Amino acid sequence: MKLLTLNFLTCAIKTCKTSPASFPLHPRDCELEVVESESVNLPFLKNILPRLMWDELRVIADELGLPALPSTPPTRDDLVEPSSSSTTTISHAQNAGNAAEGQQQAEEKPSQTARDLHRVLLETCIKEGKLVCGNCGHEYKVMEGVANFLLPGHLV
Amino acid sequence: MPEYLVRLVQVHESFRKAELQALADVAGVGIEFVKYNQDSPFCIVRLPSDSAAEAVISRSLLSQGIYELWGQGPTYEALHTSIQELSSSKWLKYESTPFRFTLDGFRGTRTQTEQQAIIESFSYLGFNGPIRMRDPDVSFRVFEDYEDKALEPKHLYLGRFVAASGRDAKTAFDLKKRHYISTTSMDAELALLTANIALAATGKLFYDPFMGTGGFPVACAHFGAVVFGSDIDGRSIRGTGGSARKGQVGKKDVGGNFKQYDLESRYLGGFVSDLTNTPLRLLQHSNDSTNGGYLDGIVCDPPYGIREGLKVLGPREKLNVTERATHLDRFKEPTYIPPKRPYSFTAILDDILAFAVATLVENGRLSMWMPTANDEDVELVIPTHPCLEIVSICVQPFNKWSRRLLTYRRLPESEVSPNAPEMAKKEYEKGVKADELNDFRRKYFEGFKEFERLRQEPTPSEEDMMDSKGISGKWRKA
Numbered sequence A: 001m002k003l004l005t006l007n008f009l010t011c012a013i014k015t016c017k018t019s020p021a022s023f024p025l026h027p028r029d030c031e032l033e034v035v036e037s038e039s040v041n042l043p044f045l046k047n048i049l050p051r052l053m054w055d056e057l058r059v060i061a062d063e064l065g066l067p068a069l070p071s072t073p074p075t076r077d078d079l080v081e082p083s084s085s086s087t088t089t090i091s092h093a094q095n096a097g098n099a100a101e102g103q104q105q106a107e108e109k110p111s112q113t114a115r116d117l118h119r120v121l122l123e124t125c126i127k128e129g130k131l132v133c134g135n136c137g138h139e140y141k142v143m144e145g146v147a148n149f150l151l152p153g154h155l156v
Numbered sequence B: 001m002p003e004y005l006v007r008l009v010q011v012h013e014s015f016r017k018a019e020l021q022a023l024a025d026v027a028g029v030g031i032e033f034v035k036y037n038q039d040s041p042f043c044i045v046r047l048p049s050d051s052a053a054e055a056v057i058s059r060s061l062l063s064q065g066i067y068e069l070w071g072q073g074p075t076y077e078a079l080h081t082s083i084q085e086l087s088s089s090k091w092l093k094y095e096s097t098p099f100r101f102t103l104d105g106f107r108g109t110r111t112q113t114e115q116q117a118i119i120e121s122f123s124y125l126g127f128n129g130p131i132r133m134r135d136p137d138v139s140f141r142v143f144e145d146y147e148d149k150a151l152e153p154k155h156l157y158l159g160r161f162v163a164a165s166g167r168d169a170k171t172a173f174d175l176k177k178r179h180y181i182s183t184t185s186m187d188a189e190l191a192l193l194t195a196n197i198a199l200a201a202t203g204k205l206f207y208d209p210f211m212g213t214g215g216f217p218v219a220c221a222h223f224g225a226v227v228f229g230s231d232i233d234g235r236s237i238r239g240t241g242g243s244a245r246k247g248q249v250g251k252k253d254v255g256g257n258f259k260q261y262d263l264e265s266r267y268l269g270g271f272v273s274d275l276t277n278t279p280l281r282l283l284q285h286s287n288d289s290t291n292g293g294y295l296d297g298i299v300c301d302p303p304y305g306i307r308e309g310l311k312v313l314g315p316r317e318k319l320n321v322t323e324r325a326t327h328l329d330r331f332k333e334p335t336y337i338p339p340k341r342p343y344s345f346t347a348i349l350d351d352i353l354a355f356a357v358a359t360l361v362e363n364g365r366l367s368m369w370m371p372t373a374n375d376e377d378v379e380l381v382i383p384t385h386p387c388l389e390i391v392s393i394c395v396q397p398f399n400k401w402s403r404r405l406l407t408y409r410r411l412p413e414s415e416v417s418p419n420a421p422e423m424a425k426k427e428y429e430k431g432v433k434a435d436e437l438n439d440f441r442r443k444y445f446e447g448f449k450e451f452e453r454l455r456q457e458p459t460p461s462e463e464d465m466m467d468s469k470g471i472s473g474k475w476r477k478a
């Protein structure tokens, strides 16, 4: 599972979900693997950026021993190499709408910030290990990259 | 806006308009339907430009292509007059362009000689460029629309080709060639269609809570979305470990399907979970802006409870003190299997809607399939939620049952009616046996034979159905 997934996962136990301590889940004894992508998915990074729980992601990166993420989240502009975004405003005016915008985005070059973020969120995977709830301590196993959130009988 | 002729295919008719509208929404262009008929593969729309037309059609599953409309009429005479009126200003532009001119008849054909004569009758267009059957710079097509078994066409069109559809994907993703499938894998054409109607696209995040062998996430990734999924049965995600077909080696699992289509970089992964006890982050209050929705779309085919057994986590009956203690003692053992119980189909549909409301971004979409019996005594109930607007309902009819693709839009808070009642607490079917909980399942066992034709295996054995561990050996092995 790619690390971005952890940005969406909490404890599966219903009574835990309302407690802030149930998010993020804490990776424990994890074996990581980097699966390199051919290119950086810039439109996706731009779209997902405002949905990231940045402080929690920093905690996860830290706990996994990854290079520290900056203390404040990057902006959308930070994701694009400055020289490559100059024509963006023109394309917005075109009436083919998103079709033209999509092409425009394809010409934009990802910045180093975008490449680093892509590496952490979309190229780094947990192969084996555990995800632990910070509220109740329940451990969810990850095996062959697949986390198991099925709850035992007494916790449903 | 100029008029375009969409050459549709004459299958899954009730999905066609919904698909075109969705693709216009994805492309961010306005589309206006001038002429559309369920019984006809010829549809006339208004779109702002050729590039808009191409953006819409290039992803479409249920069309062949789009043409700039140059004229139409009930007879050739009327067609020629219409071409004079509509498009004479454009003729000169193609005076010396290498071109192709062809004829396409729906429910009717012409001999070679007749075709020749028809095409000759357009010589007044004054195209003097070389005729090129392969890779022409511009391509024209006469369309003849016949009534069934009629000798003469009832309507004619002339169009200049603008763009081909994305229907090729149907073949590329055909289940017959997919490495890892199961008896409940969704047909490739319908999975791709679902992805289109749910507005899957580059930059977006899509999720399938019942992913099985991953058919929907694969389809969404094909259209550019980043995807993930989950299933209560871990073996569906991890796969069989063996090869699914003769002559194939290597592990067959959901990840392998993404590899097969070179879509790995868009697959976040899969996890094992029960939708009714999801580990995903849920929006706690509808006006909680710091912790808003994060999914652009949810696509799924929920378990009907026929072959795949609709199960949720939890013991069939409330645990007593000693039973609780046993679970507590044992749950960390590798052989421990979490207990599951059968569940109501109506309840899970409502659970999906509530889940969608708690995870979708504003205007995000939920597209889910729902089977129903075509019985007069069974009332068709489309599940609803005050925060979800129904966008489209497409029907795939069979003889004794149908299935519907229901598509909803997550309303922005500002559009949710302030006096909309909180989701009414419903009374669902009660019982401990699957049959007591699922009307559709009961009807099924009363015998819809053609249901089985969708599935690739004989009727499930009692053993399969009784399996309370969710491990029924349905994942396809060598």
Ligand SMILES: C[S@@+](CC[C@H](N)C(=O)[O-])C[C@H]1O[C@@H](n2cnc3c(N)ncnc32)[C@H](O)[C@@H]1O
Binding pocket: B182, B184, B185, B186, B209, B210, B211, B212, B213, B214, B215, B216, B230, B231, B232, B233, B236, B273, B274, B275, B276, B300, B301, B302, B303, B304, B308, B309, B310, B311, B312, B313
């Ligand atoms: C109709 S199949 C979906 C097949 C999938 N669309 C594909 O193409 O392979 C329904 C799936 O739901 C799963 N399922 C059943 N109950 C579930 C639950 N409570 N939570 C999550 N998944 C469940 C089943 O294991 C099954 O894989």
Ligand SMILES: [Zn+2]
Binding pocket: A011, A012, A013, A016, A022, A133, A134, A135, A136, A137, A138
């Ligand atoms: Zn917890």
